[in-house]
Amino acid sequence: MDERALLLLGILMAQSQHGYQINEFIDKNLSRVTDMKKSTAYATLDRLCEAGYVEMHQEQEGNRPLRKVYAITPTGTEHFLALLRTNLAKVDPLNFASDIGMMFLDHLPCEESLSLLEERLRHLESEIRLYESAPRHGFGLGVDFAMEHHLVHQKADYQWLQSVIERLQTRKDV
Amino acid sequence: MDERALLLLGILMAQSQHGYQINEFIDKNLSRVTDMKKSTAYATLDRLCEAGYVEMHQEQEGNRPLRKVYAITPTGTEHFLALLRTNLAKVDPLNFASDIGMMFLDHLPCEESLSLLEERLRHLESEIRLYESAPRHGFGLGVDFAMEHHLVHQKADYQWLQSVIERLQTRKDV
DNA sequence: TTCAAATTAGTCATCGTTGACTATTTGCCT
DNA sequence: AGGCAAATAGTCAACGATGACTAATTTGAA
Incomplete structure (x- = not known):
């Protein structure tokens, strides 16, 4: 606020x-x-x-x-x-709505969870591409910093999600 | 909601x-x-x-x-x-309150911005340590995933903030 | 035994946020 | 000239979130 x-x-x-x-x-x-x-x-x-x-x-x-x-x-x-x-x-408080879903993963059949997470991964990928191709109009340094910040987090999220999916896949195969 | x-x-x-x-x-x-x-x-x-x-x-x-x-x-x-x-x-919508401050960096003398951002960096560091030392009580896989998720983002944030500080410092020296 | 603190259990007034709405003016196409 | 879309400018009822509060019971120490 x-x-x-x-x-x-x-x-x-x-x-x-x-x-x-x-x-x-x-x-x-x-x-x-x-x-x-x-x-x-x-x-x-x-x-x-x-x-x-x-x-x-x-x-x-x-x-x-x-x-x-x-x-x-x-x-x-x-x-x-x-x-x-x-x-x-101040450090911004981080709260991910999606973590709540993660907690209840086991209420769905494993394949379904996986395909939903893969869908999320695809959405995330296209968002990242959108950000990367956005014009650097540069309304001052600050907006550019903010964009960069956003991208850094999106990419970190992407990698994490990918690794989660991999681990769930191997767990399924076992 | x-x-x-x-x-x-x-x-x-x-x-x-x-x-x-x-x-x-x-x-x-x-x-x-x-x-x-x-x-x-x-x-x-x-x-x-x-x-x-x-x-x-x-x-x-x-x-x-x-x-x-x-x-x-x-x-x-x-x-x-x-x-x-x-x-x-769903991809969670990412919004950082701190980005708004970044946009107005130039309203403060450069040294002050830097020392404030450095303070933030320290806070972030101690939060990361707190998370890393938190007990893996494992209330199910989900909570652990969430913790991991959090940490990934905090670390990404840390690195980004560090690089911002570095760039501001060189800009100041010029 | 007695008194303070903690635990248990929940309520409520207030405030911030927003979708949906109103109403006028200008631009544009035919 | 007529009419529709877009731009202009803002209002408001309704909803979600929360700090502060109430009130009873149990525990523990002196």
Whole structure:
């Protein structure tokens, strides 16, 4: 949750923007870094306003609908830096939904488990290829680091899954 | 959310249990596999009851407080298997909170970023050691797979972070 | 025996997240 | 000129997750 705030404050550090603009930016450039949805962004911006970290005013351009323009305040800047420091020094908690399935492997016939895991392996492979072929548009060093990070984990996952499948196969043959 | 249900149904596949027992099991044996909290388990069990996947009845032993005993139904067993199949074939979505910090690295003086990342590296190292020295109690193959999985990712993360730090250091020297 | 701490068992208000929805404007094709 | 799709801008009800809380019972030590 703190990282949502960090992201929004960080975006506003570059320049004041209205909600739609912020969400568009996230959608088009950061969809591989965060899964935050539009409504979450608006809600989080509201909270940041209440906390005094962000200021909002309405604007109207031509006869387009009203826009809410958000700007970071001095207190907000301080808070941003505090969140950033914490974030950089913190190890992210790793939790894999798929581990829960692994625990119950033996409730399925061995061949079925294997074919399901092989399906997963194929999906993972195509995701990796997708990431590798993604344009290095380089919206700053950071996004590239994030991509790299993602890929490293995906590849580690791939190798691990492969070894699991191998071990299950030999166990089946025995 | 589906994995919460999968976990609870899977536990009930072994035997009917009361809420406290379930939560104790998760706490003592699966805290490294899931971060589900007590209240979430109770709430999820309620939902599983409403859906007809689980049946609940109250029991009283001696003059201890009432207990809610949960048992999986035939429909529940089917649902469990369906969730399991989906879970095994699915790639887990990877999202690192720390990537958001990486994007804003340049808002801090380079030395500070570096020392924060180094702190993270140390934390990660000690977490890895903790995992490596954890007892292989082996509550089934599954938990061991999950541990292994975790470790693989932690180590990949460690190496990546190390290389990031190195690159930032050379960049600083230039 | 008595008092504090731990264990047992679960509830609830609150908060964060999101899918689905509303409503207007602009661009484009025919 | 008419009409449909896409872009623009945001709202809201509903749901999932959880920290904090209640309350009784058992255990252990002084």
